[in-house]
Amino acid sequence: xxxxxxxxxxAPTRVIEWARGSRIxxxxxxxxxxxxxxxxxxxxxxxxxxxxxxxxxxxxxVECGGFSKRAVYSLKYxxxxxxxxxxxxxxxxxxxxxxxxxxxxxxxxxSTIATENATGQLWAKIATxxxxxxxxxxxxxxxxxxxxxxxxxxxxxxxxxxDSEELAGLAFLNSSTxxxxxxxxxxxxxxxRQPRGALQAMPAPAAPCGDxxxxxxxxxxxxxxxxxxxxxxxSSGGLLTLTDLRKASEPLASAMARVPFPGSGTEFxxxxxxxxxxxxxxxxxFDGTVHVYDTQSWDSSGREAEPLFVHKGHALGGxxxxxxxxxxxxxxxKPRTVLSAASDNSLHVWDWVQP
Amino acid sequence: xxxxxxCPGAGQDVGRSCILVSIAGKNVMLDCGMHMGYNDDRRxxxxxxxxxxxxxxxxxxxxxISHFHLDHCGALPYFSEMVGYDGPIYMTHPTKAICPILxxxxxxxxxxxxxxxxxxxxxxxxxxxKKVVAVHLHQTVQVDEExxxxxxxxGHVLGAAMFQIKVGCESVVYTGDYNMTPDxxxxxxxxxxxRPDLLISExxxxxxxxxxxxxxxxxxxxxxxxxxxxxxxxxxPVFALGRAQELCxxxxxxxxxxxxxxxxxFSTGLTEKANHYYKLFITWTNxxxxxxxxxxxxxxxxxxxxxxxxxxxxxxxxVVFATPGMLHAGQSLQIFRKWAGNEKNMVIxxxxxxxxxxxxxxxxxxxxLEMEGRQILEVKMQVEYMSFSAHADAKGIMQLxxxxxxxxxxxxHGEAKKMEFLKQKIEQEFHxxxxxxxxxxxxxxxxxPSIPVDISLGLLKREAAIGPVPDAKKPKLMHGTLLMKDNxxxxxxxxxxxKELGLAEHQxxxxxxxxxxxxxxxHETVLRVYxxxxxxxxDYSVQHLPDGSITVESILIQAxxxxxDQGTKVLLVSWxxxxxxxxxxxxxxxxxxxxxxxx
Numbered sequence: 001x002x003x004x005x006x007x008x009x010x011a012p013t014r015v016i017e018w019a020r021g022s023r024i025x026x027x028x029x030x031x032x033x034x035x036x037x038x039x040x041x042x043x044x045x046x047x048x049x050x051x052x053x054x055x056x057x058x059x060x061x062v063e064c065g066g067f068s069k070r071a072v073y074s075l076k077y078x079x080x081x082x083x084x085x086x087x088x089x090x091x092x093x094x095x096x097x098x099x100x101x102x103x104x105x106x107x108x109x110x111s112t113i114a115t116e117n118a119t120g121q122l123w124a125k126i127a128t129x130x131x132x133x134x135x136x137x138x139x140x141x142x143x144x145x146x147x148x149x150x151x152x153x154x155x156x157x158x159x160x161x162x163d164s165e166e167l168a169g170l171a172f173l174n175s176s177t178x179x180x181x182x183x184x185x186x187x188x189x190x191x192x193r194q195p196r197g198a199l200q201a202m203p204a205p206a207a208p209c210g211d212x213x214x215x216x217x218x219x220x221x222x223x224x225x226x227x228x229x230x231x232x233x234x235s236s237g238g239l240l241t242l243t244d245l246r247k248a249s250e251p252l253a254s255a256m257a258r259v260p261f262p263g264s265g266t267e268f269x270x271x272x273x274x275x276x277x278x279x280x281x282x283x284x285x286f287d288g289t290v291h292v293y294d295t296q297s298w299d300s301s302g303r304e305a306e307p308l309f310v311h312k313g314h315a316l317g318g319x320x321x322x323x324x325x326x327x328x329x330x331x332x333x334k335p336r337t338v339l340s341a342a343s344d345n346s347l348h349v350w351d352w353v354q355p
Numbered sequence: 356x357x358x359x360x361x362c363p364g365a366g367q368d369v370g371r372s373c374i375l376v377s378i379a380g381k382n383v384m385l386d387c388g389m390h391m392g393y394n395d396d397r398r399x400x401x402x403x404x405x406x407x408x409x410x411x412x413x414x415x416x417x418x419x420i421s422h423f424h425l426d427h428c429g430a431l432p433y434f435s436e437m438v439g440y441d442g443p444i445y446m447t448h449p450t451k452a453i454c455p456i457l458x459x460x461x462x463x464x465x466x467x468x469x470x471x472x473x474x475x476x477x478x479x480x481x482x483x484x485k486k487v488v489a490v491h492l493h494q495t496v497q498v499d500e501e502x503x504x505x506x507x508x509x510g511h512v513l514g515a516a517m518f519q520i521k522v523g524c525e526s527v528v529y530t531g532d533y534n535m536t537p538d539x540x541x542x543x544x545x546x547x548x549x550r551p552d553l554l555i556s557e558x559x560x561x562x563x564x565x566x567x568x569x570x571x572x573x574x575x576x577x578x579x580x581x582x583x584x585x586x587x588x589x590x591x592p593v594f595a596l597g598r599a600q601e602l603c604x605x606x607x608x609x610x611x612x613x614x615x616x617x618x619x620x621f622s623t624g625l626t627e628k629a630n631h632y633y634k635l636f637i638t639w640t641n642x643x644x645x646x647x648x649x650x651x652x653x654x655x656x657x658x659x660x661x662x663x664x665x666x667x668x669x670x671x672x673x674v675v676f677a678t679p680g681m682l683h684a685g686q687s688l689q690i691f692r693k694w695a696g697n698e699k700n701m702v703i704x705x706x707x708x709x710x711x712x713x714x715x716x717x718x719x720x721x722x723x724l725e726m727e728g729r730q731i732l733e734v735k736m737q738v739e740y741m742s743f744s745a746h747a748d749a750k751g752i753m754q755l756x757x758x759x760x761x762x763x764x765x766x767x768h769g770e771a772k773k774m775e776f777l778k779q780k781i782e783q784e785f786h787x788x789x790x791x792x793x794x795x796x797x798x799x800x801x802x803x804p805s806i807p808v809d810i811s812l813g814l815l816k817r818e819a820a821i822g823p824v825p826d827a828k829k830p831k832l833m834h835g836t837l838l839m840k841d842n843x844x845x846x847x848x849x850x851x852x853x854k855e856l857g858l859a860e861h862q863x864x865x866x867x868x869x870x871x872x873x874x875x876x877x878h879e880t881v882l883r884v885y886x887x888x889x890x891x892x893x894d895y896s897v898q899h900l901p902d903g904s905i906t907v908e909s910i911l912i913q914a915x916x917x918x919x920d921q922g923t924k925v926l927l928v929s930w931x932x933x934x935x936x937x938x939x940x941x942x943x944x945x946x947x948x949x950x951x952x953x954x
Contacts, residue, residue: 005566005567007566008567009564010749010750010753034784036780059566060563060566062562062776063562065776067779105775105776106779107776
């Protein structure tokens with residue numbers, strides 16, 4: 001490590017979302033009915049150009065907070081507004097919140113975007129993009145994918161699909177295209193300029209039937225095509241598949257992540273591309289570790305890949321049940337800085353050294 | 356009724372603490388701190404707020420000091436000797452021992468080094484301390500007949516305490532500065548479920564999520580080690596007491612583990628006494644230290660020696676702890692000047708530095724400092740900052756509230772705008788009211804005092820026998836007469852009250868006339884009424900007396916003919932005040948008329 005900071009939150013979080021000005025948002029996912037959404041200012045130590053060992057402030061500051069009765073499973077800021085959107089069981093509706101740090105430090109609940117309930121307790125996956133209007137892409141199943149304009153609560157797009165496949169994740173690729181990933185691994189690309197556009201589907205990679213998948217993408221720059229950055233999919237068995245959406249029939253590359261107990265964790269699977277390191281991605285959710293891989297050396301054989309770096313901090317926690325990493329995210333500017341949170345309330349900020 | 360006033364000090368001003376509480380007619384001052392940032396009168400609280408006229412000694416029942424940090428006791432000699440207060444001042448034994456040392460040190464620097472005149476003297480400090488009454492932990496101290504106080508362990512620094520102030524059944528707990536997690540040499544704060552009406556808690560770190568102590572310590576040791584390895588010198592300016600001891604233990608343990616040879620020095624005078632006090636008050640330290648004290652005194656350091664001024668010129672690596680902490684004067688500043696020019700050296704600032712001090716300047720990045728005599732000092736040594744101060748964060752505050760179970764919470768030392776979230780959090784979690792007053796603001800909190808009343812045994816027995824069996828969990832309604840005489844309240848039976856007061860009992864009797872259309876004879880009407888009532892009032896005792904009247908329980912009903920109209924009978928219904936309810940009911944029942952067929 002070049003640097004490592006460990007923190008303890010009052011409750012575990014499964015979301016870490018970045019906001020303007022070096023802020024992150026975390027939220028509780030407990031079933032007790034009293035969860036907190038916290039917007040934290042990152043310590044100046046993280047914001048500095050060079051990493052210093054001892055810095056004026058090494059602590060996170062709670063800038064504002066809100067209370068949510070629901071468990072928060074997904075949280076996204078709506079760019080260019082002071083709103084954020086959350087979702088969580090028992091249904092696929094979205095809760096809209098107002099973050100205003102002017103006169104008060106309370107994040108207030110503003111409205112709810114209701115949706116037709118899918119069967120079962122499926123919660124909505126959310127994606128947002130900086131666009132002309134405050135759009136939120138959300139849905140819990142393929143046929144319930146829609147875009148809502150948040151301030152007016154108006155529906156702008158609905159996926160033209162009859163398929164009730166459960167969604168694992170969705171993301172905007174650019175302001176006109178979105179990619180959807182089902183829990184069984186299929187990918188779909190949607191042109192969101194057409195209000196009821198059909199989806200272009202791609203098959204799931206070959207993998208054991210019971211595996212569940214999740215999605216990792218990078219939001220490409222305005223105007224760039226689909227192929228700017230491949231889309232990564234991670235299975236609960238540890239299989240990582242990279243797909244170029246222009247040639248989606250065949251995976252670009254794939255590899256097996258080295259996981260101790262494949263198939264154990266499906267709740268918190270997380271894969272994400274490093275914004276400032278070409279071809280690097282991080283994987284977590286199987287145990288108390290976060291793995292960083294360099295995908296540039298991968299081929300399509302699917303054999304086991306050696307991680308560049310493994311963060312073991314969460315696994316080395318105190319006594320009790322071993323912690324499970326719930327989420328991780330890359331620092332938008334500092335190339336090797338990653339934030340990760342685990343089920344034991346820990347929040348780590350680490351800066352790894354390229355071996 | 357508990358009025359609480361935030362007198363010129365704390366409340367959104369991290370600088371000095373001074374709180375005035377009015378509880379059940381008693382006035383108590385909590386802490387008497389000074390602001391380290393100001394060099395003029397603003398550093399002391401404005402005591403004219405307290406009472407417009409009249410002497411402070413008459414107005415205040417006592418003053419309580421929570422711990423020896425200057426922002427909690429720095430203005431005490433000024434307050435007691437220059438403004439004028441002769442009443443009792445309470446603090447714990449370690450605080451009483453250490454306060455005068457810090458006050459004298461501060462006085463020396465302010466007067467001797469800075470040449471100020473309007474400041475308290477050494478004699479004033481001594482006179483002030485004569486008014487101090489030292490207290491033990493968990494000892495209930497009777498200030499006067501009604502006011503009592505009790506100290507609880509607060510962690511934070513040696514001798515720091517949280518105080519409970521109680522008058523009758525109203526109480527306030529003031530936390531001072533406290534810490535809910537134990538560290539290397541002190542334990543964590545603790546309080547019992549005393550359920551005060553108000554808990555006043557500091558909230559300096561309420562909005563902070565601190566990184567783990569392990570990380571901070573690791574980084575600190577890494578920096579010290581690196582500097583020493585390359586032959587540099589490390590200067591750590593500290594306040595004599597407090598975190599210095601924590602860091603000493605940390606370094607000592609590290610030196611032992613890594614088998615390091617570079618010397619560590621602890622500057623003399625003030626700090627020697629400090630270590631002496633820690634040994635003296637060993638019971639105030641944490642469990643681990645007390646347990647190992649027999650085998651190895653934690654404060655008997657193997658690798659840390661007393662410093663001599665000459666050592667600063669010695670070649671080679673070393674680590675020196677020197678006072679004062681903000682590099683504003685004294686030995687630490689002297690050493691700093693000697694070492695500043697060498698980039699191999701390092702200075703680690705251990706905490707908050709007040710504006711204007713050299714410490715603050717170098718932390719802000721200044722590398723060329725103007726010293727006295729217009730000399731420019733170029734700072735080439737590495738400047739680092741770390742904060743090991745022990746305060747409670749949001750989680751700690753919640754823990755303390757959970758322990759004490761107050762009815763109201765008041766937060767001081769924070770930034771009001773940014774505490775709305777914490778306020779709501781506390782209100783929602785504990786269902787109590789949370790206040791965050793500003794400097795100078797008065798907060799009034801209403802309490803529901805319970806007033807104890809003695810009940811006479813005879814009355815208790817009598818009332819307990821009526822109605823359902825007494826149940827410990829259910830309140831029971833009893834009737835009696837409340838006698839308030841002098842300062843005592845007694846509940847007695849009405850008869851006894853009358854006897855004691857020499858009063859005669861008056862009986863109130865109500866009589867009501869109900870007209871009934873009935874041409875028959877009176878005694879037949881009576882029979883009709885009797886049968887009717889007998890049928891309706893099955894649970895009551897209805898009797899037909901030989902003299903022609905009817906009784907329902909103790910209510911009397913008689914029938915007479917109307918003077919002018921033979922067809923109308925007049926029923927006289929008569930009852931005492933105690934039977935009001937039944938009487939009214941009977942009357943309205945009879946007014947409805949009698950059923951036609953009666954037998």
